[in-house]
Amino acid sequence: MSRLVVVSNRVAPINEGEATAGGLAAGVMDALRHSGGLWFGWSGQTVPDAVVPPDSLAPGLPPAVARSGPVTLYTTDLTQRDYNDYYRGFANGTLWPTLHYQTGLARFERREFEGYRRVNRHFARHLAALVTPGDVIWAHDYHLMGLAAGLRELGLRNRIGLFLHIPFPAPAVLTTIPVHAELMRALCQYDLIGFQTEADRRAFADYLRQEAEGQELPDGTLQAFGRSLRTGVYPIGVDVDALRAEAALADAPHLTALRAGLGGRALVMSVERLDYSKGLRQRFAAYERFLAEQPDWHRRVEYLQIAPPSRSDVEAYQAIRRELEGEAGRINGRFAELDWTPLRYLNRSFPRRQLMPLYAAAQVGLVTPLRDGMNLVAKEYAAAQNPEDPGVLVLSQFAGAARELDAALLVNPHDEAGMAMALKQALGMAVEERRERHAAMLRVMRHNSLERWRDRFVGDLRQLPSLVASTG
Ligand SMILES: O=P(O)(O)OC[C@H]1O[C@H](O[C@H]2O[C@H](CO)[C@@H](O)[C@H](O)[C@H]2O)[C@H](O)[C@@H](O)[C@@H]1O
Numbered sequence: 403m404s405r406l407v408v409v410s411n412r413v414a415p416i417n418e419g420e421a422t423a424g425g426l427a428a429g430v431m432d433a434l435r436h437s438g439g440l441w442f443g444w445s446g447q448t449v450p451d452a453v454v455p456p457d458s459l460a461p462g463l464p465p466a467v468a469r470s471g472p473v474t475l476y477t478t479d480l481t482q483r484d485y486n487d488y489y490r491g492f493a494n495g496t497l498w499p500t501l502h503y504q505t506g507l508a509r510f511e512r513r514e515f516e517g518y519r520r521v522n523r524h525f526a527r528h529l530a531a532l533v534t535p536g537d538v539i540w541a542h543d544y545h546l547m548g549l550a551a552g553l554r555e556l557g558l559r560n561r562i563g564l565f566l567h568i569p570f571p572a573p574a575v576l577t578t579i580p581v582h583a584e585l586m587r588a589l590c591q592y593d594l595i596g597f598q599t600e601a602d603r604r605a606f607a608d609y610l611r612q613e614a615e616g617q618e619l620p621d622g623t624l625q626a627f628g629r630s631l632r633t634g635v636y637p638i639g640v641d642v643d644a645l646r647a648e649a650a651l652a653d654a655p656h657l658t659a660l661r662a663g664l665g666g667r668a669l670v671m672s673v674e675r676l677d678y679s680k681g682l683r684q685r686f687a688a689y690e691r692f693l694a695e696q697p698d699w700h701r702r703v704e705y706l707q708i709a710p711p712s713r714s715d716v717e718a719y720q721a722i723r724r725e726l727e728g729e730a731g732r733i734n735g736r737f738a739e740l741d742w743t744p745l746r747y748l749n750r751s752f753p754r755r756q757l758m759p760l761y762a763a764a765q766v767g768l769v770t771p772l773r774d775g776m777n778l779v780a781k782e783y784a785a786a787q788n789p790e791d792p793g794v795l796v797l798s799q800f801a802g803a804a805r806e807l808d809a810a811l812l813v814n815p816h817d818e819a820g821m822a823m824a825l826k827q828a829l830g831m832a833v834e835e836r837r838e839r840h841a842a843m844l845r846v847m848r849h850n851s852l853e854r855w856r857d858r859f860v861g862d863l864r865q866l867p868s869l870v871a872s873t874g
Pocket residue numbers: 412423424425426427429543544567568638712713774775776777778
């Protein structure tokens with residue numbers, strides 16, 4: 403069978419047990435561990451600009467190689483300029499906010515877009531030296547919308563697919579990016595584009611129809627910018643059994659410490675990168691409202707928020723961090739007692755295997771992003787629960803996960819009063835209802851597993867008729 407070559411900006415840490423930076427790295431590593439293959443991406447390190455001359459067409463330093471089980475990891479450093487223009491600039495200053503419907507936080511600099519294209523071409527050159535004609539190439543996420551175009555320029559005719567982990571917005575939102583047409587033209591050099599939800603796939607097809615005179619054929623093929631490509635919906639899943647085994651480690655020392663601190667109080671828990679798209683500000687406000695309206699819950703509940711800093715050199719991330727620090731202090735100042743801290747706010751990351759027993763100990767998982775491609779934490783929380791006495795997942799209707807986990811308590815993350823009510827409902831929910839909701843979520847998660855996500859995407863990519871794969 404043809405070899406699988408994975409490309410993403412972020413790769414998982416090589417050392418087992420280190421905290422993964424986000425759902426993509428966690429999901430791809432879990433998926434690749436079974437099938438094996440080659441994974442190429444950024445090392446997470448930057449080097450001074452002087453290492454690579456500014457106008458160099460060469461891809462820079464040769465990639466470093468490491469092995470993690472059956473996965474061979476090739477990683478490359480970014481120069482400071484590339485990091486600034488591509489990662490911090492166009493990817494996380496323009497694409498991330500816009501694709502999450504936060505156009506007010508997006509900026510656009512032509513120079514950064516050029517940097518984005520330059521790094522995509524550099525990735526393509528590195529990759530071209532590693533792949534053979536029979537390999538299938540599976541690229542990931544918004545950082546690499548231009549990778550297939552770079553590979554085609556170098557003459558590669560391999561089947562190339564992209565899975566977009568984050569939302570694809572309505573055309574009216576995407577077109578706020580001044581270079582949307584150039585970006586989408588490059589994106590159409592992929593043979594297969596996968597989305598988390600049908601709404602995302604539909605929005606992409608709508609864009610091509612409305613803005614690029616595209617067409618959708620009866621068999622689902624899209625035609626635009628002189629290309630034919632396929633699309634599909636592949637919700638990323640989790641390995642329920644592996645997560646349940648991690649969650650069952652009841653003697654973990656950090657769990658003992660948590661239990662001692664709780665002293666029998668109910669635990670409400672949230673975990674995410676400190677990102678404005680995750681809805682922390684609105685969630686803090688909802689919790690404050692809950693405490694103000696439900697004095698009988700004082701001293702009987704604690705909210706643990708784990709929020710490791712992320713992309714901290716992007717201004718919008720610095721602003722949300724400052725704001726949340728202030729809010730956490732204010733809420734505790736308003737309600738805390740000598741023997742009760744209602745909100746514990748931790749700005750550090752934990753390895754996932756340490757998080758799982760904590761989820762299992764939490765009566766409520768509060769996952770309320772303003773927008774999210776999927777949100778794996780929602781699935782991990784549900785997987786961690788004891789089926790006989792499960793906790794309740796309170797989930798944003800705007801997370802991709804809500805399409806599958808509709809047995810959760812769904813909330814609008816902009817509705818503080820609604821979230822406060824949902825929290826009360828979750829904390830008081832009878833065990834029969836909790837079991838029913840949990841069983842329904844577990845059924846969906848077992849069906850839409852991580853394995854199925856990988857197998858369906860890679861299977862569809864492998865099966866593309868060669869005509870589709872080679873036109874261009
Ligand atoms: O690489 P970083 O800049 O540190 O950010 C971490 C990752 O965040 C995003 O994750 C997304 O993928 C998840 C898995 O499919 C999905 O559940 C979540 O909703 C998305 O936000 C980002 O898309 C990744 O590229 C980043 O590596």
